[in-house]
Amino acid sequence: MRTSLPTSGTAWPELKAQMQQRRSGDIDWRGGRASVYVFHPGDDVLDVAHEAYGDFISENGLGPGAFPSLKQMERDVVDMALGLQNAPEGAAGTMTSGGTESIVMAMKACRDHARDNGFTGAVPEVVAPQSTHPAFDKGANLLGMRVVRVPVKDFVADVDAMARAITENTVMLVGSAPSFPYGIIDPIRALAEIARERSLWLHVDACVGGYVAPFVARAGFPVEPYDFSIDGVTSMSADLHKYGYAAKGASTVLYREKARFNYQVFRFNDWPAGSMSTPTLAGTRPGGAIAAAWAVMNYLGEEGYVERARRIVATRNKLADGVGQLGFEVFGDPQVSLLAFGGDRLDIDAIGKALYAEGWMSSRTSEPKGIHLMISPEHEQVADEYLETLARLVAASKSGQLSSEGPEIGYSS
Ligand SMILES: Cc1ncc(COP(=O)(O)O)c(C=O)c1O
Structure with missing residues (x-):
């Protein structure tokens, strides 16, 4: 059924509560779970953007x-x-x-x-x-x-x-x-x-x-x-x-x-x-x-951006090493803030879908099949947890416990 405009208005606190409730099904980007769509530089920067906007x-x-x-x-x-x-x-x-x-x-x-x-x-x-x-x-x-x-x-x-x-x-x-x-x-x-x-x-x-x-x-x-x-x-x-x-x-x-x-x-x-x-x-x-x-x-200045770039590179290197140890292959030699990895010996579809099911959102590559991460400064906090999850899912995939069935979650779907 189509939603119609309410006849009378609703107080803002109630609406705000409703909106927060709706948000409960969204990806937890503040918790570092999104490596696409959101680029989390830290709450202080978000506060500046929010207030200026x-x-x-x-x-x-x-x-x-x-x-x-x-x-x-x-x-x-x-x-x-x-x-x-x-x-x-x-x-x-x-x-x-x-x-x-x-x-x-x-x-x-x-x-x-x-x-x-x-x-x-x-x-x-x-x-x-x-x-x-x-x-x-x-x-x-x-x-x-x-x-x-x-x-x-x-x-x-x-x-x-x-x-x-x-x-x-x-x-x-x-x-x-x-x-x-x-x-x-x-x-x-x-x-x-x-x-x-x-x-x-x-x-x-x-x-x-x-x-x-x-x-x-x-x-x-x-x-x-x-x-x-x-x-x-x-x-x-x-x-x-x-x-x-x-x-x-x-x-x-x-x-x-x-x-x-x-x-x-x-x-x-x-x-x-x-x-x-x-x-x-x-x-x-x-x-x-x-x-x-x-x-x-102006809030960040060159130093603020450089400090975040350092954290991104450190996280990228840690993730690249970690996925390499799990048997994935990093595509090319990434120099900036993106990392994509795959590998013929692993079921990328099944692992990608299982990551999503566990609340980790990233896009995927198709040529070759891979998992695609755009790294934010705040991912520094969750890189170890991500690699632990990935290690568990790789093991589960190898022992046939994951399925590659089900809808594809893509870059814009
Ligand atoms: C390389 C590149 N070009 C263009 C775009 C399009 O940007 P937007 O989604 O802001 O329109 C993107 C988005 O991710 C991108 O990665």
Whole structure:
């Protein structure tokens, strides 16, 4: 039966209690049980984001003239982002609602730039590694473009195969830093070389890595270069609501040159309410998301992010060693905050489902089959417990006590 609007209202304390009750079936992310969807940096950071979001909950990023506070906060956030990604003078960008919107906006900018610069084909193409996030296919669907997916080699972009996939319709190359499925940074330098040679737009999808990789590097660990210090990187997506630890609804899309960014902006005046110019897909933009990102970045500062990056790397190393001892194989050589592991001799489906049944939520990989962890600073507290659980489930699986039947719990199901 459909729920109808109640005739009269209910007092907030009762509603709050009801909502807490509804939450009882949700994954226990505060207890470190989620390694997808939530990036837990510690309660103090959440308090800052919460309060800043609440303070600007009614303000609207659509109206910079009405809210110079938001305009300046967004400019500060984008400036900090450009600095972290080693963008040169003259670079530009905006905040968006998330990784998907950042990617779609960069694709729109690329498409319109190509058309303004002699591209006459019907369907502009994006050449991307098979490990690229589906946000590009969503963007292509919306924008009348096409994504050509190229198989990966050793879990990263196969640069030669990508070069061979370029046709006269290609307008964009993509590399991820890192890719969602494997957590490995694609060879961006090599992709940039091709992009320069063939005058193509190279987008680096650093949605996951953009706000953790720079700090892993500053903490002294090796990180494959991926940012604007590489000549040939045209644009980048980097999500604040992942490892920027901001409230949800916050990402950045960045361009080496303001002239390229200008293609992102949509301008319109053929209606009876004057001209409208918006840089993002959204019209109304939540002031809270801008304010919370600004507050969290300033609250943590470089030291706060580096300290969390250290904890992430320590946890990642502990988990990688632990799963290796249990007979799993870690996919590739993860340098940032993701870890995926599998193995032919273990029943990954059965173990993955049993983990979920015991309250541990993570996504899974399908090529090859694996378990996929996005590590948060707070996972430090539960890494031992996770490995103990996994050891027990591996033993149970080997003695035939686990079943791989039942519905698959995937990344977005
Ligand atoms: C590499 C990568 N790109 C893009 C996205 C899409 O981001 P969002 O879910 O914020 O739209 C994700 C999400 O996990 C991602 O991992």
